[in-house]
Amino acid sequence: MTDRPPSATDVLIVGAGIAGASLAAALAPWRRVVLAEAENAPGYHATGRSAAFWHETYGGAxxxxxxxxxxxxxxxxxxxxxxxxxxxxxxxxxxGRTSEAAAVEAFAAEFGAKGVEIERLSGEAIAARVPGLRSEWSEAAYEGACRDIDVGGLHAAYLRAAKRAGAALVTRAPLRRARRAGDGWRVRLGEEEMDAAVIVNAAGAWADEVAAACGVAPLGIQPYRRTVLQVRLGVAVPAELPLVIHVGGRFYFKGESVGRIWLSPHDETPAMAHDVAPEDMDVAIAIERLQSVVDWPVAAVERKWAGLRSFAPDRIPVFGADRDENRFVWCAGQGGFGIQTAPAISALLAAQLGAPAPSGPIGRIDSLPFAPSRFA
Incomplete structure (x- = not known):
């Protein structure tokens, strides 16, 4: 880790969260890579504030x-x-409530048709998995394959792999501006300047700002604030409690340890890119929604935090060369699912930048639906 970039590189990746770190790890064995982070350390914003899980249906079909x-x-x-x-x-x-049976059925049918293993449950079968569930919550789709992700461990592994392959990580280095120079870019990172053949915009909530600083048209990447709480309950809810998500998108919660859960009101409040903090109103809404679902007494809110989830206008990730500037590459708009999709996105994008094409399930994915050209 350094505060000063080298004089030149093949690929400058702006943003060292999970998107930038995973791409650096995939690409550094094949190209000179500099990974530039505006903060004092990588992963300070969305990556470091994620309550991440691998959930196959999360983010949509x-x-x-x-x-x-x-x-x-x-x-x-x-x-x-x-x-x-x-x-x-x-x-x-x-x-869902009894009145939401059709929505739960449609959800199960949509993803079941894609091969996702989903089991429809109702009544007592749901209550057996969520003790204290109120009776009106009588409909559910169960996914046994859902898992928690060790976000910190994964992010650190990508950074280590990138470093082993020769990538340079530069911290406290926001991209101030960039201009085309010959076949590449002349870039100002913090107070330093360097040359880069290609710029990759993996700046998360700041993606449109980075584009503008490079003279590239923004895509409309919108950050949204998401609130998460760690709640201590007055009952010994099991740590292995499932991830419980409302079919209408009004809450989710999951077990954290015995008698503790992580809870979110599933808020998506449009925000400017900045260091967000939780709002008291969102904390109160989260508690109110939880208590409408289960009869658990809330003993204390032990922790609360907020992060920014950033979406493209169509709410699917954007990765690939800009439609007008082919030496400016997007890796943005990953919403709340950037961590669980990082292996695929990084391998597919690295192949566009000079790494070998991935094999197996990742290699069978068509990247075109995720290209920035879809916004032309």
Whole structure:
């Protein structure tokens, strides 16, 4: 890690969260790579604030292929990359009230048609998995394959792999501006300047700002604030409680330890790119929604935090060369599913930048639906 970039590189990746770090790890064996982070350390914003899980249906049907193709790399990583898996068992329930049975059925049918293993549950079968569930929550779709992700471990493994392959990580180095110079770019990072043949925009919530600083038209990447709480309950809810998600997108919660859960009101409040903090109103809404679902007394809110999830206008990831500037490459708009799709996105994008084409399930994915040219 350094505060000063080298004088030149093949690929400058702007942003060292999970998107930038995974791409650096995939690309550095084949190209000179500099990974530039504006903060004092990588992963400070969205990556470091994630309550991440591998959930095959999360993000919708268009994201599901990226999620499924990433499973092998997370569950059984190459021994040179990690000596342990990044996933641990969880399971998930997408639930609804009796009046929402049709929505739960449609959800199960949509993903069942894509090969996702989903079991429809009702009544007592749901309550057996979520003790204290109120009776009106009578409909659910169960996914046994859902898992927790060791986000910190995965991010650190990508950074280590990138470093081993020769990538340089530069911190406290925001991209101030960049201009075309010959076949590449002259870039100002913090107070330093360097040359780069290609710029990759993996700046998360700041993606459109980075584009503008490079003279590239923004795509409309919109950050949204998401609130998460760690709640201590007055009952001994099991740590292995499933990830419980409302079919209408009004909450999710999951077991953290015995008698503790992580809870979110599933908020998506449009925000400017900045260091966000939780709002008291969102904390209160989260508690209110939880208590409408279960009869658990809330003893304390032990922790609360917020992060930014960034979406393209069509809410699916964007990766590939800009439609007008082919030496400016996007890796953005990954919403809340950037961590569970990182192995696939990084391998597919690295192949566009000079790494070998991926094989197996990742290699069978068509990158075209995720290209920036779809916004032409």
């Amino acid at each position: 268009r994201v599901q292929p990226l999620t499924l193709a990433s499973l092998g790399a997370l569950l059984d990583p190459d021994p040179e990359f990690s000596d342990h898996a990044f996933l641990s068992p969880r399971s998930a329930l997408t639930i």
